[in-house]
Amino acid sequence: MFQTFIASAITGSTSPTRDGSSGSTGARKGQWSKEEDTLLRKCINQYSPVKWSRVPKLAGLNRCRKSCRLRWVNYLDPSIKRGSFSEDEEDLIIRLHKLLGNRWSLIAGRLPGRTANDIKNYWNSHLSKRKLNVERRILKPIRPQPVTLPQNWSWLTMKKQGEAEPKMETKVPDEEEHDQWLMMINDYNLNDQMASNQHADFGFECAYGVGGEESTVDAILQWDGLLSDIRLWSDSEVE
DNA sequence: AACGCAATCAACCGCCTCAAA
DNA sequence: ATTTGAGGCGGTTGATTGCGT
The missing domain is CATH 1.10.10.60 (Homeodomain-like)
Structure with a gap:
């Protein structure tokens, strides 16, 4: 049975490759058949650990070493987990x-x-x-909303270490402050080991207020509330 | 039912690194 | 020091499948 399969496999399509890994030797290419899988599986189970260059001959396969390795590593290895990603x-x-x-x-x-x-x-x-x-x-250009900001930019990082709140002011951020905010929030997210990168990505928009809503610095520091806002907002955006 | 398009994924390609000769 | 072969990697391709019209 296997012999007849091997004979038919030799007639498979071939083409030369630069590194001589398959085509130049007339090795079969394309989709693997069940019979080929069985041969490879038997070979690995019997001879493992084995040099991949020896596998085609040991298994009786008309495949190049790379093709055999790839098939095993990406498909046949029993330790591979199937199904969708959690x-x-x-x-x-x-x-x-x-x-x-x-x-x-x-x-x-x-x-x-x-x-x-x-x-x-x-x-x-x-x-x-x-x-x-x-x-x-x-x-996406977001028109800056009036937000309540600390007059001292370094305060945000200090507050986490228990510093007293600085004076606050409500204003529309200019371009430079816009960039500072972006950097600060990225930094804040990194330092705080955000629950996910997605949250970090949305942090900036939330800081500026989405859909006309206003956010304050205090709101940013209250992560629970912020994250639920982010989730609600991002969910509605995905739709 | 037939067609076209998009998404998915197995497999290939070409290159790189490293060890042995 | 150079060559060669093997293993491994990331990028890409192309066949298949699913979905909308």
Whole structure:
């Protein structure tokens, strides 16, 4: 049975590759069949740990070493977790991506059972778009609303250490203050280990007041209330 | 039912690093 | 010091699937 399959596999489509990993040797390419999966699985179970360069021969597969490795690493390995990503996993991916960039294998290392390929695909098809939407929202011109600000900008960080409140003033922020706010809130979010990056991304808009509502510095410091506002607002934005 | 478009994801490609010869 | 082969990575492609018209 396997022999007949192998014979048919040889007729599979081929094309040369620059690194000679498959095409130049006439190795089969494209979707893996159930029979190929079975052969590879049997080989790994029997010989593991084994050099990937030896796998095609040991398994009786007309596939290149890379194709075998990829199939195992991304699909056949029994430790791979199937099914959709949980909210926690999603959140972790977003955080790690912010920290590591497109280092998919490193990110995958922090999510047991998830492959780098899965995470990359998930990011590209789901999360990158969401990030884009968030960025678009942030870039959306928001007319500054009158807000109650501390006259001393450094107070916000000091207050967390128990400093007394400075004098407050209600005003429409100018461009420079606008930037200061953005920096300050980003900093504040980072220092406070925000519950999620999404919250951090929305913090700025909330500080400025969304939909004509006015927010004060005190409101910013009351995270519970702020976060629920953010969630309500972001939910309505997603619709 | 048929078509077109968008989303998804498995698989490939090309490059890089590293160790052994 | 150089070459070569293996392992691994991120980017990209293309087949498949789902959905709207």
